[in-house]
Amino acid sequence: MTEAQKLTIRTHLLNGLHALSSDDMEEQTGFRLENCPDETDFATQLAQQGVNLAVTRRRMRRRIELEHALRRLRETDYxxxxxxxxxxxxxxxxxxxxxxxxxxxxxxxxxxxxxxx
Structure with a gap:
């Protein structure tokens, strides 16, 4: 693999990390449930919090994968x-x-x- 190809891959990995960081800043609303007079509204909020948690976990795993790839790119096993x-x-x-x-x-x-x- 040439140095130019490594640079292209490194740039792609860094752009991915930057995009995740930007998304995290926009999405940091926390996990909270508002008081709901209706059980359906409460269930909807609870389901949405589950989705938010799953998305957050997926982003964390993606960040770890990208950081691991950057580390391997610097080493010989990439x-x-x-x-x-x-x-x-x-x-x-x-x-x-x-x-x-x-x-x-x-x-x-x-x-x-x-x-x-």
């Missing part, structure tokens, strides 16, 4: 499949810079044949 040790295709890394598995191992993991199964 672009190496964590399962088989082969190189991850450059096209895959350009499309998904935080990829940790090659296409073949990712397909196996998605089918339930990866590590620990």
């Amino acid at each position: 672009g190496v499949c964590e399962e088989c040790g082969e190189g991850i295709g450059l096209r895959r890394l350009m499309a998904n810079p935080e990829a940790r598995l090659c296409v073949s191992c990712q397909e196996d993991a998605d089918a339930g044949f990866g590590r620990g199964t």
Whole structure:
């Protein structure tokens, strides 16, 4: 992988982190339920809080993945499949810079044949 390709991937990862940070600032409303005279309104608020929590958790996981990819990019193991040790295709890394598995191992993991199964 050339230095220009690494720079492109690094820029993509940093843009992803920046977008998550911007979203977090806009979305920080906290988790609270307002007093509702109606049980339906209360249930709706409760369901919305569940959705908000799920979105927050997903953003946190995404941030961790992006930070991990940036760390690996600085080290020597970036672009190496964590399962088989082969190189991850450059096209895959350009499309998904935080990829940790090659296409073949990712397909196996998605089918339930990866590590620990």
